[in-house]
Amino acid sequence: METSKIVKALATVQDPNTGQDLITANMVLHLKVEPPNVSFTLQLPKLDADYKQQLNFACQEAILAVYPQAEVHVHMANPGATASAGQGGGPQKSNPLPHVRNIIAVASGKGGVGKSTVAVNLALALQDLGAVVGLLDADVYGPSIPTMLGLQGQKPTVEKVYGKPKIKPLFAYGMPVMSTGFVVEPEQAVVLRGPRLSGIVRQFLEECVWPPMDYLIIDLPPGTGDVQLSLVQTVSVTGAVLVTTPQEVALADAIKAMNMFFLPDVQVPVLGVVENMSWFTPAELPDHKYFLFGKDGGKTLAKKSNSMLLGQIPLVQSIREGGDAGLPAYLNKEDAITREAWMKVAKNVARQTALRNELLAATPVVEVKR
Numbered sequence: 001m002e003t004s005k006i007v008k009a010l011a012t013v014q015d016p017n018t019g020q021d022l023i024t025a026n027m028v029l030h031l032k033v034e035p036p037n038v039s040f041t042l043q044l045p046k047l048d049a050d051y052k053q054q055l056n057f058a059c060q061e062a063i064l065a066v067y068p069q070a071e072v073h074v075h076m077a078n079p080g081a082t083a084s085a086g087q088g089g090g091p092q093k094s095n096p097l098p099h100v101r102n103i104i105a106v107a108s109g110k111g112g113v114g115k116s117t118v119a120v121n122l123a124l125a126l127q128d129l130g131a132v133v134g135l136l137d138a139d140v141y142g143p144s145i146p147t148m149l150g151l152q153g154q155k156p157t158v159e160k161v162y163g164k165p166k167i168k169p170l171f172a173y174g175m176p177v178m179s180t181g182f183v184v185e186p187e188q189a190v191v192l193r194g195p196r197l198s199g200i201v202r203q204f205l206e207e208c209v210w211p212p213m214d215y216l217i218i219d220l221p222p223g224t225g226d227v228q229l230s231l232v233q234t235v236s237v238t239g240a241v242l243v244t245t246p247q248e249v250a251l252a253d254a255i256k257a258m259n260m261f262f263l264p265d266v267q268v269p270v271l272g273v274v275e276n277m278s279w280f281t282p283a284e285l286p287d288h289k290y291f292l293f294g295k296d297g298g299k300t301l302a303k304k305s306n307s308m309l310l311g312q313i314p315l316v317q318s319i320r321e322g323g324d325a326g327l328p329a330y331l332n333k334e335d336a337i338t339r340e341a342w343m344k345v346a347k348n349v350a351r352q353t354a355l356r357n358e359l360l361a362a363t364p365v366v367e368v369k370r
């Protein structure tokens with residue numbers, strides 16, 4: 001029996017959670033080959049009976065296909081039980097994304113304030129900082145992320161992993177992306193009721209093959225509703241980023257959205273506030289600032305949420321054009337001022353996330369009360 005052949009066999013076994021093979025994912029430890037015995041430890045991010053059984057069976061099958069006489073002993077271990085912070089925390093019974101270190105919800109009080117624009121550009125700037133980032137567009141009523149990333153009209157594929165259908169995210173600019181817009185037509189979203197739509201978001205969290213990631217950025221629908229509730233009932237949300245424009249009216253709605261995260265049984269920490277459309281800068285006068293919508297909305301919201309102003313994004317034509325053209329503003333190398341503003345937001349989000357993970361335990365998943 002050759003150890004290399006056994007390693008090769010195990011490299012054909014796919015982790016149903018991440019889509020990676022067990023060797024690439026570094027899940028096989030202490031491999032011992034003493035013919036006819038083959039034993040090893042499988043390092044698992046979760047210990048659901050179903051998941052353990054699937055992998056055990058797949059490992060046995062792969063090794064027996066090469067050495068039919070082998071006696072295969074698989075020991076299952078769960079180092080995640082001692083991991084700290086992020087959305088990992090303690091042993092969570094059924095965390096569907098144990099391999100995602102931080103889940104960040106981008107929220108706003110009302111539509112049109114630029115929440116999706118912030119989600120997309122924040123994700124790309126975090127990626128530029130060296131993080132592995134994914135994007136989930138849960139804005140069921142106005143999924144704009146497919147257009148912003150040039151993915152409109154494309155559909156994710158479904159593939160069976162150990163007999164169970166799994167959805168494979170699409171990729172844009174190196175990032176895995178899922179959007180309700182890939183599966184629901186805008187006219188359909190309006191007639192489908194909230195619980196149905198939040199079911200789709202839950203499915204995207206539980207049944208997608210998300211790769212291991214540092215951040216999953218989730219673009220929420222505006223306001224408070226079923227999707228927000230379903231999110232905090234499905235995964236441990238590391239923190240929320242609030243988006244507002246400087247106006248009083250936007251601020252009043254943003255405070256309502258903020259309060260939802262602070263509900264006693266929700267308790268998602270607010271990482272900070274992005275103030276969007278802070279001032280207007282005409283393309284031909286890049287040093288000019290016209291405060292069309294007033295001032296200080298972001299600062300006030302940061303104070304009220306006991307967090308920080310993560311950054312201010314100007315209202316510039318290139319951001320809207322980039323969004324419409326599928327080339328997000330952060331990727332526009334000619335617009336240095338805007339790029340810098342997005343990078344500042346990303347650095348602050350990374351810093352606040354690290355600080356939050358240092359200081360607080362993982363956010364508990366909200367229990368579903370029946």
Ligand SMILES: Nc1ncnc2c1ncn2[C@@H]1O[C@H](COP(=O)(O)OP(=O)(O)OP(=O)(O)O)[C@@H](O)[C@H]1O
Pocket residue numbers: 108110111112113114115116117118139142143144221222276277313314315316317318319320321323324
């Ligand atoms: N700073 C900005 N400068 C110029 N245009 C912007 C800016 N931020 C957002 N926009 C544009 O405003 C429109 C609305 O933005 P976006 O879709 O991000 O808002 P939203 O809050 O996610 O809205 P909804 O929840 O309704 O989808 C888009 O056309 C976008 O390109």
